[in-house]
Amino acid sequence: MRPAAASALWLPLTGLLVFGVCFSATLGFLDVSIPDVVAILWARLTGQPLPATIDPVAATVVADVRLPRILAAVLVGGMLGVSGAVFQAILLNPLADSYTLGISTGAAFGASLVIVLQIFGLMLPVGVSVPVFAFAGGVATLAVVLYLASGDRSLSSTSLILAGVIVSAILSAAIGFLKFLADEQVGIIIFWLMGSLAGATWPNIGLLAPVALFGTLVLLFHGRDLNIMATGDRAATSLGVQTVRLRTVLLATGTLLTSLAVSVSGIIGFVGLIVPHLLRHLVGPDNRRLIPLSFLTGGLLLLIADTITRAALPAEVPIGVLTALLGGPFFCILFKRRQRHGASDF
Structure with a gap:
């Protein structure tokens, strides 16, 4: 455990995040200063x-867009970082996150199904139906992954990740069929599946903020028990931790965070993989410190990536593409390192 390193990160990460939000809001077609x-x-x-010195058009662009x-x-980014930290802690595997377990793809399938149903004339309240279907898709995927991996009585992380890859491949084919059904409006699904925050609105923030706060607090509340679980089920049980119940609560909460994030942004991979893994090497494996720091770092990382795609590149690139291009090589390096050194790097 490295509590000193964790304490040293709190202030700079929070300051960077606040500054990043203000600085990112200044970038775009209209120039706006940070004081404005x-x-x-x-x-x-x-x-x-x-104030009379501020252009009302610029104010509308900043506040509403x-x-x-x-x-x-x-x-x-924070929700993906936190869910990735919890999935890695439960499975004791740095290769685990909602993306590799197939939960993101399941949530994307549920949300894509709503889009296709609306194309075919079934009117559903978008603000409710997309998050609900995304969560249902994520939970159903998690259930199938657990069922497939249950043949291995120890429910090893390798079995879970392999089951996640299999289910994710099947769901990707199912999403491809939905894109075929969408016909001329397939571009809506394709761009959304690549990951984009271009359509984010204040109602989305009203949905994400309380869920992010609730989910993070629930996971943080169980941080001590999650640390104990790392010693093994037998030791955890002897210390009074109900491991089956705890795993269910943590997996459901992580799935909720991932699913609602996907319902707003589409599939954004590797944030939940990279952030907790790097932080674990900096601050240690204590989940009581790792979980909140994963939220701050995940939020900062995705903010930087989105600002680059929105304001720095000549044409906007879907953010999911950018994170995959950056995270894919990192995943390969991590995988090869794990092959050489085993699980000792967790």
């Missing part, structure tokens, strides 16, 4: 009139 961003935020929160997307990037 703060003034716009203050005016919106307090209901006071804008940029900020929802920026906050969505922070929340989605």
